[in-house]
Amino acid sequence: MTEIPVFYNPNSSLHHPKFELFNGEKRPYPDIPERLDVILTELRTSGFADIQIAGIEGIMPLISKVHTTDYIDFLSKTSQSAKEQAIKHNDPDRAIYPNVHPYIPCAKASSAVARRGLYVYDMYTPITSSTYEAAIGAVGVAIAGSMLLQNGESLVYSLTRPSGHHTLTNMTGGMCYLNNAAIAANFLKSEGSRKVAIFDIDLHHGNGTQEIFYQDPKVLVVNIHIDPQFKFPHFTGYVEEKGEGDGYGTNYNFPLPLGTDSQSYDDTATAALQIIKSFQPEYLIVSAGFDTHEKDSSSTFKLTTSYYELLGKKIKKLDLPTLVIQEGGYTLGYLGLNVVSFLKGLIRR
Numbered sequence: 001m002t003e004i005p006v007f008y009n010p011n012s013s014l015h016h017p018k019f020e021l022f023n024g025e026k027r028p029y030p031d032i033p034e035r036l037d038v039i040l041t042e043l044r045t046s047g048f049a050d051i052q053i054a055g056i057e058g059i060m061p062l063i064s065k066v067h068t069t070d071y072i073d074f075l076s077k078t079s080q081s082a083k084e085q086a087i088k089h090n091d092p093d094r095a096i097y098p099n100v101h102p103y104i105p106c107a108k109a110s111s112a113v114a115r116r117g118l119y120v121y122d123m124y125t126p127i128t129s130s131t132y133e134a135a136i137g138a139v140g141v142a143i144a145g146s147m148l149l150q151n152g153e154s155l156v157y158s159l160t161r162p163s164g165h166h167t168l169t170n171m172t173g174g175m176c177y178l179n180n181a182a183i184a185a186n187f188l189k190s191e192g193s194r195k196v197a198i199f200d201i202d203l204h205h206g207n208g209t210q211e212i213f214y215q216d217p218k219v220l221v222v223n224i225h226i227d228p229q230f231k232f233p234h235f236t237g238y239v240e241e242k243g244e245g246d247g248y249g250t251n252y253n254f255p256l257p258l259g260t261d262s263q264s265y266d267d268t269a270t271a272a273l274q275i276i277k278s279f280q281p282e283y284l285i286v287s288a289g290f291d292t293h294e295k296d297s298s299s300t301f302k303l304t305t306s307y308y309e310l311l312g313k314k315i316k317k318l319d320l321p322t323l324v325i326q327e328g329g330y331t332l333g334y335l336g337l338n339v340v341s342f343l344k345g346l347i348r349r
Contacts, residue, residue: 002347005156006043007054007144009137012036012161014130017095020175021123029126030298030330031175036161039326042336048347049157054144056136059183063139065190066183066212071170074119075177076132081112083129095126121173124232135162135177142180142325146187149283149321155346156323157339158184163327165206165287166233174204174232181287181325182212188283189218197222197281199272199315202289202327203299205237205253209287215247220279222272224265226300227255250279258300262307265292269311277318284320290329290338297330305334305341312345322346 013033019026043049063072078096086094098116102109109118120127138160145158158180165181166174185196197220198213200206205225213219228237243251252275254268276284290308292301315322324343329335 002048003050004048004343004347005145005148005153006049006051006159007141007156008036008040008051008159009054009056009141011130011134011137012141012159013134015128015134015162016093016130017126017128018093020126021097031162033161034332035330035335036159038332038336039159039339042340046340046343048343052144054137054141054158056140059136059139059143062143062183062187063136063178066169066179066186067167068170071119071172074115075127075135075172078112078116078127079129079132082127082131086129093128095128097123097126119171121168121171122232125172125175125177131162131177138162138164138180139178139183142184142323143187145323145325146184149323150188150191154321157343158323158325160326163289164325165200165202165209165327166204167208168211174207176208179208179212181206181285182209184323184325185213185219185285193282194218195220195279195281196283196285197276197279197320198285198287199276200225200287200289200327201292201311202287203291203296203301204232204289204328205255206287206327207233207236210236210241210251213247214243214251215245217246217250220250220252220276220281222252222254222275224254224256224268224272226260227257230258230300256301259302261302262304265301265303266307266310269314273314273318281320284315284318284322286315286322286324287327288324288339288342289327290335290342293329293331293334293338295331295334298328305337308338308342309345312342314345316346
């Protein structure tokens with residue numbers, strides 16, 4: 001069986017908040033470091049994964065082409081502040097959450113408390129002493145995969161953690177801190193590619209990726225996700241969001257109802273892949289979330305493990321150099337199996 005290059009960064013395990021805040025209640029943080037471990041375990045037994053560690057050399061200029069300098073500075077300094085508080089309170093898991101959000105246009109953030117509300121748009125995304133380090137490492141994983149594609153590799157899997165597709169140009173949310181897929185796509189585009197397509201199959205709408213490329217005619221963004229009236233991020237992900245300016249017509253959303261099964265999803269995927277084919281991109285990035293699985297703790301979809309292989313085969317028929325970037329998926333007993341199933345379908349035999 002063909003080997004697939006797989007990249008990860010050990011720093012991904014450092015990010016370990018204990019809880020998120022939902023409807024005023026503390027809930028265990030679902031993006032636990034063990035997600036990385038179970039995926040790597042299944043990949044090591046798959047027989048097709050060439051697992052490598054990605055570095056972070058030279059990636060800061062690539063990040064700054066997607067995210068604002070102010071936001072990057074905020075993330076770095078807030079992680080440092082969390083570290084100082086952890087030492088002061090002898091609590092290594094101490095995390096920082098926003099307390100107040102802007103309530104007027106052009107709000108000024110003159111204190112650390114105000115800055116948290118300015119740059120963090122929900123209560124699901126705490127910042128710890130290791131968040132910045134882990135997020136930078138995840139970008140390094142995505143860029144390592146992009147470079148291999150650029151050098152002629154047909155398929156690469158970048159095991160990123162934390163996820164990235166909810167991160168806006170200048171705000172964090174949805175347990176995402178830097179937009180790995182967007183940074184990778186922008187790198188491929190800037191290195192001479194005429195067009196790049198991003199296919200987001202996470203349960204939740206990739207609002208950050210949409211926002212970043214909403215006016216960009218060279219990057220097609222196609223999302224299949226649960227109807228945002230039911231799930232995060234709530235305010236975006238509707239059919240009428242098509243892009244703006246020169247980017248109009250390069251953004252497609254396919255919101256699906258509660259309980260969507262493999263067959264219904266597959267019908268939508270066929271339509272989505274036709275749009276990608278018509279766009280004629282030079283590269284394809286798949287934001288691969290597996291919280292669409294029937295057993296996932298956060299899911300309201302009913303996709304099966306075997307279906308992911310079928311979906312991979314459909315994507316493979318596009319015959320495009322493909323970078324798979326890990327997004328969601330939270331039930332440990334199935335996550336690694338789902339990743340392996342998907343990659344099996346994508347292998348070019």
